[in-house]
Amino acid sequence: MRILIVEDDPMMQLGLEQVLADSPEIEIVGQAEDGYLGVAAALKLKPDMIVMDIGLPRLDGIAATQQIKAQLPEVRVVMLTSHTAETEIIAALSSGADAYCIKGASIDRLLAAIAAAAEGATYLDPQIARTVIEHLKPPIPASTTTFGQLSQRELEVLRLMVEGNSNPEIAAALYLSPNTIKTHVRGIMNKLAVDDRVQAAVVALRTGLV
Numbered sequence: 001m002r003i004l005i006v007e008d009d010p011m012m013q014l015g016l017e018q019v020l021a022d023s024p025e026i027e028i029v030g031q032a033e034d035g036y037l038g039v040a041a042a043l044k045l046k047p048d049m050i051v052m053d054i055g056l057p058r059l060d061g062i063a064a065t066q067q068i069k070a071q072l073p074e075v076r077v078v079m080l081t082s083h084t085a086e087t088e089i090i091a092a093l094s095s096g097a098d099a100y101c102i103k104g105a106s107i108d109r110l111l112a113a114i115a116a117a118a119e120g121a122t123y124l125d126p127q128i129a130r131t132v133i134e135h136l137k138p139p140i141p142a143s144t145t146t147f148g149q150l151s152q153r154e155l156e157v158l159r160l161m162v163e164g165n166s167n168p169e170i171a172a173a174l175y176l177s178p179n180t181i182k183t184h185v186r187g188i189m190n191k192l193a194v195d196d197r198v199q200a201a202v203v204a205l206r207t208g209l210v
Contacts, residue, residue, distance in 0.1 A: 001118060002029045004047040006038035006064065007080075008056050012103070016051060016080075019107050026114075035059025042068045047075060049117060051110075054081040054092060062095045069096035076117040080110065089128050093198075099123035115166040122198040126164045149191045157184045162201040 003026055007013040013031055020026045030045050032038040035056040042050060050068065054061040065077050078099040079092045092100055099113035102125045109125060116123035150158065153174075160170045171181045185197065194200045 001025055001049060001114075002027050002045070002047045003114075004028075004030045004032070004038070004041055004045055004050045006032045006035070006041070006050060006056065006061065007053045008033045009053075012053075019110075020051075023111070033057075035061060035064035038064045039067045042072060042075060046072065049076040049078060049114065051078050051080050051114075052097070054079060062091050062097075065092070065095040065097050078110075078113050078117050078123075080113075093122075100128060101125050102127050109164070112164060112166045112169060115168060116197070119167060121166070122196050123164060123166070124198055124201070150188065154184055154188050154191075157181060158188055158200065158204055161185070161188075161197055162204050 003020060005013060005016050005020075005028065007016060013033075017028055017031070020028060029047050030041045032041045033056075036059045038050070038052065038056070038061075039059070050065075052061045052065055056064065059067075061079060061081070065079075068075060068077065073096075076098045077096065078101060079097045080101050080103060081092075082103045089100060098117040099122065101110050101113040101123070105125060105127070113123040113125070156174060157170055160173060165173065167178050167181045167185065170176075171178045174181070185200075189195065189197075189200055192200055192203050194203060
């Protein structure tokens with residue numbers, strides 16, 4: 001997986017490079033210190049994924065993500081930031097970001113965010129999941145949902161999804177194959193009439209299931 005790092009803090013940039021370089025399936029193809037340089041690097045290098053800070057000089061990470069996604073929609077973007085304000089979280093996700101991870105969280109969470117984004121899923125750090133829920137309309141009464149249609153195994157998978165686990169992590173926790181978990185995730189999304197993992201987690205949280 002070819003990754004571009006867009007981060008203006010030299011120490012954070014170095015730390016990210018060292019941590020990600022330890023993963024054999026990851027290749028760091030470039031770094032940029034501000035949003036404009038990040039957009040230019042993305043268009044030149046065409047990475048598989050970008051780890052993007054929000055608080056960048058000249059052009060912030062949200063605007064940079066919008067520009068990149070407009071021209072390279074297949075590139076996955078993981079927002080890694082200390083920003084936890086509701087407006088910034090919603091703006092980042094609306095810009096097309098595929099994952100939102102908080103700085104200072106464990107490296108395992110960052111790797112989980114990268115793994116989820118690589119699979120085409122959307123990842124929200126558990127610290128901000130409920131902030132996103134509060135942005136939405138009032139909770140749906142549980143009696144109006146289709147939770148009764150979910151099997152016990154699907155409910156177990158859904159709970160782990162809400163906690164921010166990637167498919168491989170869910171597979172390991174439940175002693176199942178990744179392909180089986182993908183099948184369960186598709187079944188959950190179909191039964192809940194949602195398009196992605198985040199929407200499934202939103203429905204679960206809004207109904208009080210988790």
